[in-house]
Amino acid sequence: MNSNGIAADIRRGIAAGEYRYGARLPSVRDMAERYEVSQQTVAAAYAVLAALGMVRTERGSGTVVTAGRSAEAHLGTFTPPDLAAAVPWKPSEGGTATEETTLVRQLSAPKYMEAWGIAEGSQVVERTRIRSVDGVPSQHKMTVLPYEIASRVPEGHEGVPPMLAPVGAAPVRPPEGVRVADWLGWNVDVTEASITAEPMDKAASDALGMTEGTPAFRIANVTKDPEGATLYVTVTTAPLHHRVTLNIVG
CATH class of the missing domain: 3.40.1410.10 (Chorismate lyase-like)
Incomplete structure (x- = not known):
């Protein structure tokens, strides 16, 4: 699995509540073992999630989840006139x-x-x-x-x-x-x-x-x-x- 696939997998876990807001994600080393990839691949996946605003990496604290479970903002139901x-x-x-x-x-x-x-x-x-x-x-x-x-x-x-x-x-x-x-x-x-x-x-x-x-x-x-x-x-x-x-x- 490449870094994008790992990022998508973790994102689904965040959306489902598997990784809760404020919780620390597993270390890069542990996640690399889980997915059987290099640590660089996991680090790249974490970087993608950080760019999306879903996690934040803190010195000494690891990578922290900054997004909650998924929710919907329904904008309305409408029929345009033409x-x-x-x-x-x-x-x-x-x-x-x-x-x-x-x-x-x-x-x-x-x-x-x-x-x-x-x-x-x-x-x-x-x-x-x-x-x-x-x-x-x-x-x-x-x-x-x-x-x-x-x-x-x-x-x-x-x-x-x-x-x-x-x-x-x-x-x-x-x-x-x-x-x-x-x-x-x-x-x-x-x-x-x-x-x-x-x-x-x-x-x-x-x-x-x-x-x-x-x-x-x-x-x-x-x-x-x-x-x-x-x-x-x-x-x-x-x-x-x-x-x-x-x-x-x-």
Whole structure:
């Protein structure tokens, strides 16, 4: 296990209350023995947690937990007056915004997707887009859909299903004033969003030109139909110096 994996494991322990606020984590030596890695690897994991504000290293006292059990700050439930007019992202301080699809592939869903309501081993389509401001990558966005959802073709459309369009293909857009989800007949009922600070994974760090494990926002949206089946999932990664915003109407 590398330092990011150890950091994620300890973070889950903090969130679950295994490592309580104010408690000392095991020494670097003891943790290295537990994970069967070098002390340098554990020290790097502790550094990641410190950068996230979850632990603090004190001379003579070791590494102390500075975060409590996980909790949720629910921002509200709302319905905007015109979903088709929603702006998914924009630069905070001006600049030219662009977006490019960099990966489209079909694969068997790995186990971690079960948390999104997607069965392990089922066929899914993964699409990755990079959002840039003035040509500088700023967000990594991965979208995952069950294959049967991704392969739907809107009425009157000819050619490859829009969600299966390969990298480099011209973007296919719905008619003016129509949401993509409605155009494709996805019957969206609810989207559940979670925003966390996480060590950046390799795919996102490579795309954004940053070091793997750099702290970043991770915004995961799981969209479901009225029966509770998952229609699609988006996971957006953005460096912490960016902002996450939300409009609540009503």
